[in-house]
Amino acid sequence: MTRPPRPTLLYSAIAVLSWPVLRLAFRYRARGTANLPPEGGFVLAAGHVSNLDPWALGLEIWPRRFLRFMAKSELFWFPLSVLVSGVGAFKVHRGRADREAIATAVELARRGNVIAMFPEGTRRRKGLRKKFEAQAHTGAARIALEAGVPLVPAGIKGTDGLSRLAAWRVFYGAPIELDDLRGREMAEAAREATDRLMAEIQKLEASL
16 A cells, blocks of 8 residues: 655644644644545645645644645745645646646645645635636546546635634535546546535535
8 A cells, every 4th residue: 555645744734733722723634534535635625715725635634644735826936935845835837827836736636745735726806705616626536537537526614704713614525526527528628527515615615
């Protein structure tokens, strides 16, 4: 059995320091961990309300697993790039289809990494939910389909309420059914998988 990739020392150090703060001050709680694949890579996708969303998604599965996620290329300048890379990020050029970032994510997933994705692309603003039918991007589904790994939905709540110490809640859902989509034309399969994904994310968020 292949051992899953381990977090960096920086990732683990931040997790150790932040764990008691999030547990006590922000009442961090996560449900549905039994839905997460126990071995191998997968894509973990959620709605995007805050820049802190990756940490909410990843803290519950640490130290056994850790998240890899895309970060805008503007953040990769020295010395900030050392920190950004150390917490699991890899570069994406926003505003255009970045095949290199998708290829990197596919390869990481095949190696057993957990890839965090936010199909809406940008954070929701002023508490408004975007219309996922028109706004959600298909990148998360494409990565899962190309890599041959599970696509797992998650709901997040509270990460946008830092100043008022809002409670952080995460709910991991069951993997999206993809078997009937494999072998179909990629654009069509990714669109259908994304529609299924966003419907499940909405359900998970509504239950938090």
